[in-house]
Amino acid sequence: MKITTGQFNDSYFPVMDGVAMATHNYALGLNSKYGKSMVIAPKANDYQDQVPYKVNRFRTALLPGLNPFSSGLPFIDIKFKNKIREVPFDLVHAHSPYISGHLAQEFSKKLSIPLVTTFYSRYSDDLTKAINNELIIDFLKRFTLDFYNSADLVWVPDKATGLTLKNYGYKGPYELMPDGTDMAVPGKLKGIEYRKKGLKMIEAGTDDFVLLYVGQHRWEKNIRLIIDSLKRLKEKGKSFKMVFVGEGYAAGDMLKLVKKYNLQDYVVFKGVITDRKQLRYVYAASDLFLFPSVYDNPPLVTQEAAAFDIPSVVVANTPSAGSIIDGVNGFLIENEAGDLTRKIVALMKNQHAIKKAGEGARRSLYHPWESIMEDVYYRYTELIKSHKYPIQGK
Numbered sequence: 001m002k003i004t005t006g007q008f009n010d011s012y013f014p015v016m017d018g019v020a021m022a023t024h025n026y027a028l029g030l031n032s033k034y035g036k037s038m039v040i041a042p043k044a045n046d047y048q049d050q051v052p053y054k055v056n057r058f059r060t061a062l063l064p065g066l067n068p069f070s071s072g073l074p075f076i077d078i079k080f081k082n083k084i085r086e087v088p089f090d091l092v093h094a095h096s097p098y099i100s101g102h103l104a105q106e107f108s109k110k111l112s113i114p115l116v117t118t119f120y121s122r123y124s125d126d127l128t129k130a131i132n133n134e135l136i137i138d139f140l141k142r143f144t145l146d147f148y149n150s151a152d153l154v155w156v157p158d159k160a161t162g163l164t165l166k167n168y169g170y171k172g173p174y175e176l177m178p179d180g181t182d183m184a185v186p187g188k189l190k191g192i193e194y195r196k197k198g199l200k201m202i203e204a205g206t207d208d209f210v211l212l213y214v215g216q217h218r219w220e221k222n223i224r225l226i227i228d229s230l231k232r233l234k235e236k237g238k239s240f241k242m243v244f245v246g247e248g249y250a251a252g253d254m255l256k257l258v259k260k261y262n263l264q265d266y267v268v269f270k271g272v273i274t275d276r277k278q279l280r281y282v283y284a285a286s287d288l289f290l291f292p293s294v295y296d297n298p299p300l301v302t303q304e305a306a307a308f309d310i311p312s313v314v315v316a317n318t319p320s321a322g323s324i325i326d327g328v329n330g331f332l333i334e335n336e337a338g339d340l341t342r343k344i345v346a347l348m349k350n351q352h353a354i355k356k357a358g359e360g361a362r363r364s365l366y367h368p369w370e371s372i373m374e375d376v377y378y379r380y381t382e383l384i385k386s387h388k389y390p391i392q393g394k
Contacts, residue, residue, distance in 0.1 A: 011041070153379070202270070
């Protein structure tokens, strides 16, 4: 059974966050094997889509203080609406509860087709940062909950995210549908090749101890803790190379802080790496992945690192810690720069511990998208069938 699906999201390339990557991989995996799938997302100035599936974009306006994210204007974009009006969707999947989500909801009602949505992150925290008005924030929270309550099926990528959804006041059912990664395990020889190329990209030597962060450059990600820890490592006379990949409103201030601490010779800012092959090289060149966010649910980037046997260092007792067991498939720290410093210093002296946790991360955290898509397709088709031919009395 071939199906036509729409993947709707408010963030998409060139934004490279976890939800944008999930949206891409849903469309890519479904389109290549199970029918036709297209992405519906906001326009991005001067960016040309180069993917093997259709992308339809609608007009946007930048969100103040949340660069690089934008807000869509699809309901007044007549050219866009005319373009997708005749698409014979069998099912629509909203990866955001906001503009694109309500556009998917409109298609669901108009075409009498199922609406699937995935709850990914702490949306109320984003609202609080963007809007300094409690009444408006409360209204938008209720608006968001109403959206999830209207869906035919709600998915969460992990148990911690499901708890977050419940804590927001959602009373309905949801199912676990994990995200995968397109980072294939490279194998020994290819891994060596990737590492050499990665070290060249970041101008590091073969003996350098390489630390990596991939993600949005926002203070909410707790990245100041990383930089404060780097300062302590330098003061202890440790040799290392720290690589930051990504973009965001805090990027300029991060660079200023690095200069203030005289860390320019230790830190590399690579910006956004849109070429996934290039990003593979950087992962392969790393020894530890640092993700101290106390804000995020278990992030896709820790799974990407796991593909290369790179263990992650995360803050204990936070949603980001997810399935991390200290010393088994990653490392846990307290939310304090000194503790991160102590953990890094200890691991610099214990390569065996890094190797053991890296192998554990690959076994327990790594999930290729191909296997995930089989489950997605099965659930989609079951939902489409039940929607067309509902059980009597339902």
